Amino acid sequence: MEINLVTAINQGLRQAMEADDRVLLLGEDVGLNGGVFRVTEGLQKQFGADRVIDTPLAELGIVGASVGLAIYGLRPVCEIQFDGFLPAVLDQVICHIGRLRNRSRGRHTVPMVLRAPHGGLIHAPEHHSESPEAYFTHTPGIKVVIPSTPEDAKGLIISSIEDPDPVVFFEPKALYRAAKGEVPEKPYRTPIGKARLAREGSDISLISWGAMVHTCLKAADELNADGISAEVIDLRTLAPLDIEAVLSSAEKTGRVVIAHEAPNTGSFAAELSALIHERSLLKLQAPVRRVGGWDIRMPLFRLEKYYVPDADRVIRAVKQVLSF
Amino acid sequence: MEINLVTAINQGLRQAMEADDRVLLLGEDVGLNGGVFRVTEGLQKQFGADRVIDTPLAELGIVGASVGLAIYGLRPVCEIQFDGFLPAVLDQVICHIGRLRNRSRGRHTVPMVLRAPHGGLIHAPEHHSESPEAYFTHTPGIKVVIPSTPEDAKGLIISSIEDPDPVVFFEPKALYRAAKGEVPEKPYRTPIGKARLAREGSDISLISWGAMVHTCLKAADELNADGISAEVIDLRTLAPLDIEAVLSSAEKTGRVVIAHEAPNTGSFAAELSALIHERSLLKLQAPVRRVGGWDIRMPLFRLEKYYVPDADRVIRAVKQVLSF
Amino acid sequence: MPLKTLDQCSVERLEILAPDGSVDEALDPRLPRETLLHMYRKMVEIRVFDEKAFKLQRQGRLGTYPQILGQEATQIVPALCLKPKDWLVPTYRGQGAYFARGMQLRHSLLYWGGDDRGVKFPEGNNDMIFSIPVGTHLTQVAGLAWGAKLRKDPSVALTYLGDGTSSKGDFHEALTFAGQFKLPAIYIIENNHWAISVPRERQSASKTLAQKAWGYGAFGLQVDGNDALAVHRAVSEAVARARRGEGPSVLECETYRLGHHTTADDASRYRSPEEVEAWRKKDPVLRLKLYLQAKKLWDEAQESSLLREAEAMVQEEIAAYESTPPPNPLNMFADNYASAPWHLIEQRAELEELLKGKQSRREVFELPPAEGRFP
């Protein structure tokens, strides 16, 4: 049966909780209400209010308490309701989550998952369509995961919960209900740190993550009609990066476009571009191009489609690379 | 007379306050104590406790109140005592400082300066030797400045205070007392957005900012003895970047090493590397190399010199680039 | 005695006008007729608007919309206790407060319709845009009040926060500053009993939210927030104290969110119809009407003409909203910096080119002229 991303993550959470009674969920409205996107629907009913916990409206409290719960020995999965409220928790993320293992010489470990929606294009209010991954990928000691299919979403949430280190788990909200696919019923793990070849191609590599993977697939379809064979790489994990997958695709096609939603300057695409040039320069036929959000705040939703790159922009970049 | 960076910034602050009674300073210990590095020494005495204000220990309060003061029409210059405490204020920086002008369609402007020390190598305690610039350079709507000489420090703090937009002003703490130089007594402005050619050269460009500029200069000296002519670019402003200075040096020498102190992955060096490759690829003789901090937390100070790149590491990178 | 008592505090509640319209004569602020009628008119107008906006959303003519149904007194009254130069900083559930200060409701529709041009307040007012990450404005409001104090400007700054938002650390830091520097700031906690699906009693174990003021050396009071007279009295006194240099106030106005959290929410998932019904009986608008009628200031004829006028006004605002030409996408590049840096000039040019391509492919039709300052 085909299910969507919401159901897939819900299933993954449920099975992880069934498998390990140390796993607990906390966040704003995750309990009775099942989360504003219904990702945690039904879980409080099944596991009780001590394992699916509605918290006060205090993001630092949610994340800080999760750090404590993790050090205590539990496996907290906390939710920050929207990407736009993640800046409030960067203090815990930067100063603690990724450092405690090292600071304590391995004595304190922080096996927690921080879930948050990601990205735009659902006509959401201001501050609800952000793509803040670069603030996390620059931060040592954490892992950053972002699935783009239901199958990966389920396998990655299970892997994230089982991971002995802190994982930031982004959920592309444009895909919550739009991405559908077959998902095995049993629990399974999708490995963290491994990219997915979303489409094979030979002329150019489109590297992307989250909802933009689908934009790249759309672009690849259209390019195909023009006789251009585009490969699409879905990173799935941003940290640690699957460097092999990135470089081998780049070296195979010799041409790369990276597409993402965040303000482009200082984005994770910059890191990718730098890495590819550093390591595969001689195999490149043209400079790697980045297609990202503009370096301004995401406008209110009537203009968001002019902010988030569309297939048109990806195709334009591809043609520029091909005609270099 | 030669003065150091502390004195130069102190002079700039004083003169800006003399010139405009809307300028006020606030932060922890900036008043009576003159700041933990003495950058605001004597200013409370001269301008009174209403213009040089010791605040409670609450960084969000300091920055949020500064936003309000700026919107009100004043020119707050707030200090965050150490770089390591900046994550606590990213919520205001990301959600507000850089957005309010745009969100309000130009009605609210935020002409504030956020000062903070930057970088390592003074044997400071944990969390006191951070280089968090990438969290800021990825954030739209703000400017990011970091001087490496007393002359620039004075001119840039004055320009930052006069700037109609928010400026994050980093002060390389390794240079506070170590960097000395002649500084004009009168007030003057050093333009924001303009890099400085710190040393001319023809074989390779070393691009850097903050204390690492001096490391690059040292490396250039040593390289010179080996017959290698290295150009050193001191960016001075990270946002908006002086793209012309960067590209023209890169294109002139065809070889670039970027040196900085932050964890390398997702650093501002990644953005620079991406930009240079994107825009000057055909003029490059070799891929741009980044020399940065490791992707781990800065260790306690006995090992910091193995974390922050030294001239040796810069030279090594130069040789790798030259032998590409 | 074993322990030395250092300080004592009691938290009190102000109620003047009961749900049945009866009034505590000793406390009645005896507001002038015009004030009362103006207050009532604004409350009715915003209620009419609120209902229409909700319907517009359900018809797909508006984005997410946060209803204020039931909170008309806390929304309208405080703004009426201010001067235009006083700073007003509502929350996202604040169209009532802005409206009371003269904002045209079309702008609220534009904003929630996803158009940045909805951020527009009357010239001359010190209205500030709300923040979406809740609570992040609270320290900023301390700064606004501080500015006034430092410049010996008699203005005060009044802001709102929800019961849920009182849990954010920003509240603590803002009140610490406001208390420490005796800032002319008024913090209205609009306790509408819910933070999305989390009820007040699961938000904090504090018996009241007002009593938190004690921990900052601020004045604290609970107010019946469905009682326009109590809100008026409490806010006016807080404003007066602030102007006299006596520092900040925290006014917990107890009210109730009769609607969903926003149109994206379904409140029936987490609360009982009985609870909502009980609060409907405490309606702030009806209550003020009963008072006006008892004072012979209002009759059913006036009521129906007010309703007619309100409907007409709201229709006009909706028409203005819906006839606003679409924004030019290039607008987003305006007003990011006082003067645009090179990369925004480049990026704007790129968008311009993309738009031309879309126009030539007929994916986008003619665009209105770009607005805003660029560079």
Place this chain on the structure above:
Amino acid sequence: MPLKTLDQCSVERLEILAPDGSVDEALDPRLPRETLLHMYRKMVEIRVFDEKAFKLQRQGRLGTYPQILGQEATQIVPALCLKPKDWLVPTYRGQGAYFARGMQLRHSLLYWGGDDRGVKFPEGNNDMIFSIPVGTHLTQVAGLAWGAKLRKDPSVALTYLGDGTSSKGDFHEALTFAGQFKLPAIYIIENNHWAISVPRERQSASKTLAQKAWGYGAFGLQVDGNDALAVHRAVSEAVARARRGEGPSVLECETYRLGHHTTADDASRYRSPEEVEAWRKKDPVLRLKLYLQAKKLWDEAQESSLLREAEAMVQEEIAAYESTPPPNPLNMFADNYASAPWHLIEQRAELEELLKGKQSRREVFELPPAEGRFP
């Protein structure tokens, strides 16, 4: 009456042992002799250590060091009210608390000497590393306590914060959680009157810091923090309440930082010698000694042998610190992740190569073996 009173609170102060050694018999917890002598011994030992560590720094043999002089009672006593499985989370000015739980002082020296290997607590203890960005541990401590509560583990979590740190938003969010979920957490505000150069009265307009507890439904009490008996009683009772499921406590222990903020600070820039002198007279160590002497539990002979032993112990710790071989720079790559990702493997290899280069150029001599888990 115009206003309805909703709740009342008074904030109280606990004092048992006066500076002159006289005791309030009604309140004296009558601790067993061994407890008293152990407490006193630890307080003396940490004082001896503190003075030596300060001197080491002045001699260039230590990095920045935060003295605890004057805070011996608040440092030592709370830890003695805990079981090893209770969580203890001091601040950076917390070597006394760790020491009271059995940490060897050489580790404190190593830490402040810039060596990460200084983070080492006795096996079996639930000691957690402090945070340097002040206050950021407070929500974590709520989490530790929450863990215990959820797992029906009778352990509690006890933490410290400074008077200055009570202004941080983290305090608010931590107490909101602790109060709401009735967590077995004890927050000791070590009010030493200064946050670097900012005095307590400029930190918050709240009359006491203890009274902030009221805003979270938590127990609050001010305690004479230089009175070991009062601290013992207040903490023991808070621990007992926590174990009984009665929720969190905020204990404001009033003490005084007799030294500089740290060795990097010069307190004479911002406070008067008279103030310091006045507090010297309230010395917590001397006070306990007077009590012990009055109870005939202590004499000068015991005192001088204790001092001798303490000096010897501290000398031994210093010797152990100074004879610790330098850390291998590769250590920094250990224990970053449970298993090292490729980029850290690469980077560690690069550092290894750099070190070989430095060795061959004789800039670095032989390195001790690398420590820690890698990958």
